[in-house]
Amino acid sequence: xxxxxxxxxxxxxxxxxxxxxxxxxxxxxxxxxxxxxxxxxxxxxxxxxxxxxxxxxxxxxxxxxxxxxxxxxxxxxxxxxxxxxxxxxxxxxxxxxxxxxxxxxxxxxxxxxxxxxxxxxxxxxxxxxxxxxxxxxxxxxxxxxxxxxxxxxxxxxxxxxxxxxxxxxxxxxxxxxxxxxxxxxxxxxxxxxxxxxxxxxxxxxxxxxxxxxxxxxxxxxxxxxxxxxxxxxxxxxxxxxxxxxxxxxxxxxxxxxxxxxxxxxxxxxxxxxxxxxxxxxxxxxxxxxxxxxxxxxxxxxxxxxxxxxxxxxxxxxxxxxxxxxxxxxxxxxxxxxxxxxxxxxxxxxxxxxxxxxxxxxxxxxxxxxxxxxxxxxxxxxxxxxxxxxxxxxxxxxxxxxxxxxxxxxxxxxxxxxxxxxxxxxxxxxxxxxxxxxxxxxxxxxxxxxxxxxxxxxxxxxxxxxxxxxxxxxxxxxxxxxxxxxx
Amino acid sequence: xxxxxxxxxxxxxxxxxxxxxxxxxxxxxxxxxxxxxxxxxxxxxxxxxxxxxxxxxxxxxxxxxxxxxxxxxxxxxxxxxxxxxxxxxxxxxxxxxxxxxxxxxxxxxxxxxxxxxxxxxxxxxxxxxxxxxxxxxxxxxxxxxxxxxxxxxxxxxxxxxxxxxxxxxxxxxxxxxxxxxxxxxxxxxxxxxxxxxxxxxxxxxxxxxxxxxxxxxxxxxxxxxxxxxxxxxxxxxxxxxxxxxxxxxxxxxxxxxxxxxxxxxxxxxxxxxxxxxxxxxxxxxxxxxxxxxxxxxxxxxxxxxxxxxxxxxxxxxxxxxxxxxxxxxxxxxxxxxxxxxxxxxxxxxxxxxxxxxxxxxxxxxxxxxxxxxxxxxxxxxxxxxxxxxxxxxxxxxxxxxxxxxxxxxxxxxxxxxxxxxxxxxxxxxxxxxxxxxxxxxxxxxxxxxxxxxxxxxxxxxxxxxxxxxxxxxxxxxxxxxxxxxxxxxxxxxxxxx
Numbered sequence: 006x007x008x009x010x011x012x013x014x015x016x017x018x019x020x021x022x023x024x025x026x027x028x029x030x031x032x033x034x035x036x037x038x039x040x041x042x043x044x045x046x047x048x049x050x051x052x053x054x055x056x057x058x059x060x061x062x063x064x065x066x067x068x069x070x071x072x073x074x075x076x077x078x079x080x081x082x083x084x085x086x087x088x089x090x091x092x093x094x095x096x097x098x099x100x101x102x103x104x105x106x107x108x109x110x111x112x113x114x115x116x117x118x119x120x121x122x123x124x125x126x127x128x129x130x131x132x133x134x135x136x137x138x139x140x141x142x143x144x145x146x147x148x149x150x151x152x153x154x155x156x157x158x159x160x161x162x163x164x165x166x167x168x169x170x171x172x173x174x175x176x177x178x179x180x181x182x183x184x185x186x187x188x189x190x191x192x193x194x195x196x197x198x199x200x201x202x203x204x205x206x207x208x209x210x211x212x213x214x215x216x217x218x219x220x221x222x223x224x225x226x227x228x229x230x231x232x233x234x235x236x237x238x239x240x241x242x243x244x245x246x247x248x249x250x251x252x253x254x255x256x257x258x259x260x261x262x263x264x265x266x267x268x269x270x271x272x273x274x275x276x277x278x279x280x281x282x283x284x285x286x287x288x289x290x291x292x293x294x295x296x297x298x299x300x301x302x303x304x305x306x307x308x309x310x311x312x313x314x315x316x317x318x319x320x321x322x323x324x325x326x327x328x329x330x331x332x333x334x335x336x337x338x339x340x341x342x343x344x345x346x347x348x349x350x351x352x353x354x355x356x357x358x359x360x361x362x363x364x365x366x367x368x369x370x371x372x373x374x375x376x377x378x379x380x381x382x383x384x385x386x387x388x389x390x391x392x393x394x395x396x397x398x399x400x401x402x403x404x405x406x407x408x409x410x411x412x413x414x415x416x417x418x419x420x421x422x423x424x425x426x427x428x429x430x431x432x433x434x435x436x437x438x439x440x441x442x443x444x445x446x447x448x449x450x451x452x453x454x455x456x457x458x459x460x461x462x463x464x465x466x467x468x469x470x471x472x473x474x475x476x477x478x479x480x481x482x483x484x485x486x487x488x489x490x491x
Numbered sequence: 492x493x494x495x496x497x498x499x500x501x502x503x504x505x506x507x508x509x510x511x512x513x514x515x516x517x518x519x520x521x522x523x524x525x526x527x528x529x530x531x532x533x534x535x536x537x538x539x540x541x542x543x544x545x546x547x548x549x550x551x552x553x554x555x556x557x558x559x560x561x562x563x564x565x566x567x568x569x570x571x572x573x574x575x576x577x578x579x580x581x582x583x584x585x586x587x588x589x590x591x592x593x594x595x596x597x598x599x600x601x602x603x604x605x606x607x608x609x610x611x612x613x614x615x616x617x618x619x620x621x622x623x624x625x626x627x628x629x630x631x632x633x634x635x636x637x638x639x640x641x642x643x644x645x646x647x648x649x650x651x652x653x654x655x656x657x658x659x660x661x662x663x664x665x666x667x668x669x670x671x672x673x674x675x676x677x678x679x680x681x682x683x684x685x686x687x688x689x690x691x692x693x694x695x696x697x698x699x700x701x702x703x704x705x706x707x708x709x710x711x712x713x714x715x716x717x718x719x720x721x722x723x724x725x726x727x728x729x730x731x732x733x734x735x736x737x738x739x740x741x742x743x744x745x746x747x748x749x750x751x752x753x754x755x756x757x758x759x760x761x762x763x764x765x766x767x768x769x770x771x772x773x774x775x776x777x778x779x780x781x782x783x784x785x786x787x788x789x790x791x792x793x794x795x796x797x798x799x800x801x802x803x804x805x806x807x808x809x810x811x812x813x814x815x816x817x818x819x820x821x822x823x824x825x826x827x828x829x830x831x832x833x834x835x836x837x838x839x840x841x842x843x844x845x846x847x848x849x850x851x852x853x854x855x856x857x858x859x860x861x862x863x864x865x866x867x868x869x870x871x872x873x874x875x876x877x878x879x880x881x882x883x884x885x886x887x888x889x890x891x892x893x894x895x896x897x898x899x900x901x902x903x904x905x906x907x908x909x910x911x912x913x914x915x916x917x918x919x920x921x922x923x924x925x926x927x928x929x930x931x932x933x934x935x936x937x938x939x940x941x942x943x944x945x946x947x948x949x950x951x952x953x954x955x956x957x958x959x960x961x962x963x964x965x966x967x968x969x970x971x972x973x974x975x976x977x978x979x980x981x982x983x984x985x986x987x988x
Contacts (some may be wrong), residue, residue: 335565389638392664394634394635394637394638395630395631395634395635396631396635400631400634401563404566404627404671404675405565407671407672407675408675408678408679411672411675411678411679412679416672416675416676416701419672419675420668420669420672423668423669423671423672424665426664426668427661427664427665427668430661431657431661434641434660437641438645438653438657441642441645442645442646442653475563476562476563476564476565479563479564479565479566480565483565
């Protein structure tokens with residue numbers, strides 16, 4: 006067995022423990038940030054160095070080490086890096102538990118990396134719980150009323166989702182006798198359609214898996230937790246949740262549905278249709294309910310539900326495309342990368358602004374164009390990217406994902422999706438409007454410190470690069486779209 | 492590969508915008524000078540290209556000054572620029588008005604840095620639409636234009652500016668949402684994003700996978716919103732009226748021409764079958780636009796709103812010319828786009844001047860200004876007469892070609908009947924133009940306007956340049972029609988000439 010293929014994960018685990026221990030001894034808490042960041046850089050660097058090697062499976066086929074997993078590991082390391090940079094100001098306000106905060110971020114990143122690599126229902130569940138439990142704690146980190154409520158809500162609903170997921174896994178296992186994804190696929194391919202229809206438990210198991218994963222990616226109707234949790238959680242954690250946790254959910258779905266249920270076609274067409282339906286309701290509900298929101302975190306919460314809808318257009322494509330086509334996967338990967346940069350950028354700007362004005366109300370962002378021109382400009386760029394307008398990354402991501410959908414006869418879904426983008430322009434531009442057109446309540450400048458600025462700059466740079474010359478990342482996504490075949 | 496003229500024309504305004512963003516906000520004069528330089532050089536280059544443009548008959552349908560580089564491998568998208576006879580004059584028009592609006596905006600003192608940066612970005616995106624030969628690039632440029640427009644209207648506009656700005660954005664996005672679906676379908680069915688390749692290969696492939704008519708309509712909606720075609724026109728009066736003068740000029744002058752350009756190049760040029768099949772419906776909508784637009788114009792009292800509604804009527808002629816589908820009518824439509832750009836640009840500039848100098852925009856309150864502001868009156872009258880199609884102005888030639896071409900069209904049944912109905916519009920146009928001139932400038936002199944300022948030196952300069960171009964095209968239209976023909980001939984050839 007090749008333990009060196011597991012180095013990124015080991016690094017993160019070691020650094021997570023290191024940060025907690027360090028917290029006991031050092032007075033200068035800035036060290037914690039530096040140590041966590043270097044842990045992520047090492048883990049990311051090792052991952053990048055493994056890019057291009059032959060894919061393989063380790064731990065008795067429990068985990069896959071393929072370019073798909075590596076792509077996500079890099080993505081998660083990058084997201085965690087930016088989130089930690091952006092949280093420095095926010096967390097420095099805390100008297101205690103700073104070490105735990107950074108350690109929990111590292112641990113949940115570790116969990117997500119495992120989620121992307123998992124190739125077995127058992128390792129899948131462990132990875133999912135490692136991520137979730139870290140996140141439950143992070144959401145409740147402020148320990149005020151809203152944060153605690155959010156944490157409890159997230160915990161309870163998350164537990165139910167886990168239970169549904171476990172039940173679905175049990176049904177799949179009961180029907181196929183396997184937990185390893187490749188083995189499940191072989192078992193299903195040996196069955197005939199009549200065979201399955203005679204005992205629909207397998208299909209029910211798959212539907213339950215979709216429900217369990219749907220909670221992670223915040224798809225309607227499993228989105229109930231989103232607004233409250235997003236509003237109550239510390240804003241950096243909200244950013245982390247909205248980006249990393251969602252990406253990890255999509256990694257799981259892609260892995261499981263492609264590897265285990267990708268063939269035969271009658272099966273993939275069916276779950277493709279389910280995802281298409283979920284995409285439609287997620288886009289519509291996310292966008293329509295976002296319109297009346299007055300709190301920017303809640304608005305971004307609903308917007309993330311809508312974005313999950315666009316991403317599920319890609320999942321529907323995956324179901325409808327022939328099994329040999331990788332267009333469905335690679336468009337989702339590209340969309341996730343661009344969404345991660347965009348949404349993180351938006352949240353970091355919101356963190357920087359609301360940290361100083363102590364408010365998350367959109368009305369209080371009035372006049373930010375004068376009070377904090379650079380932050381307002383960055384937020385404007387990210388919001389434009391979320392609408393899906395050029396020259397930002399969001400446009401290329403949508404173009405790419407929709408072009409794949411049209412190629413698989415999903416024009417109707419694409420038309421619904423692009424019309425939804427029009428609806429979304431209304432509420433995103435409302436924030437732009439108050440920032441640039443409204444008269445500020447006070448003329449006082451809103452200062453921001455170095456680390457969040459750097460993180461914001463990196464995000465905006467990424468958004469523009471992916472929007473103007475997307476070729477390189479598309480190429481990476483294309484390579485990563487080749488999942489390991491068992 | 493030669494020198495990349497088009498790239499320079501395309502990106503110089505954007506570079507200017509970035510430089511302006513870096514200038515100190517207090518240095519008002521420097522900002523304006525930089526803006527003038529970075530729109531002036533593209534204008535000079537565009538004139539050079541226009542002069543150097545190969546007008547021989549062998550150049551019909553040939554793309555000139557072409558640049559092509561691979562942009563995104565995965566999507567088979569290219570950075571592909573080039574102009575043919577159809578787009579060359581429109582590029583020239585954009586550069587021309589782009590430079591003039593900087594002069595027109597010389598008196599903008601509210602946040603000038605942002606204003607000129609957005610204005611220059613807007614110019615880049617419009618030029619981009621006319622020079623792009625790759626559908627993805629075309630769409631990117633088409634969409635980018637929305638953002639500067641939103642800020643320009645909502646910050647520097649007047650009246651219900653925020654409402655008008657968001658209405659403009661949502662209408663445009665609504666149209667381009669369908670257009671995006673259309674482009675994706677076209678990309679999927681032909682496997683190419685190159686406009687040139689798709690036009691040359693024809694759509695044999697398309698029919699087998701997806702009905703060509705469906706793609707035609709998806710694309711058409713996007714262009715129809717922009718043109719605007721009745722019943723998608725309601726954004727236009729609001730946006731034109733509430734926009735600052737410079738933006739009204741750009742909006743009426745070149746922005747709505749993107750719709751007509753797209754219709755000719757994509758809808759008619761690539762889908763001759765559906766275009767011919769649905770030509771009658773579209774011509775009827777054009778007639779409604781002409782008559783309804785003119786009738787509503789007659790009832791307006793706000794000077795800018797009046798010019799705005801007249802655009803709907805004039806764009807109806809463009810639509811009629813396009814879907815009469817003959818060589819002459821298409822050339823007329825293209826010329827009408829150019830001519831309307833200059834005439835309405837001038838009208839909006841003059842209206843802006845009246846509003847700025849006299850501070851009154853209600854026609855009923857104006858009157859007798861001929862004594863107090865003779866120069867504005869004279870130029871306004873020339874522009875008005877050009878708009879109603881007086882001979883020796885460009886308006887006359889363009890409308891004449893459209894009517895002539897439509898009347899003789901063999902591609903569309905009952906074309907003569909439609910043309911005769913359209914001519915009623917001319918009578919209405921004469922009615923509202925003369926009424927407007929009379930209300931504002933003639934009649935008894937009003938005491939309260941004594942001492943208002945007439946046009947100053949800079950204003951005289953841009954007025955006379957615009958008047959000169961209107962006259963030049965009116966007297967010697969071949970300077971443009973020779974070029975337009977080269978672009979139109981291959982398209983008209985699809986319908987038997």
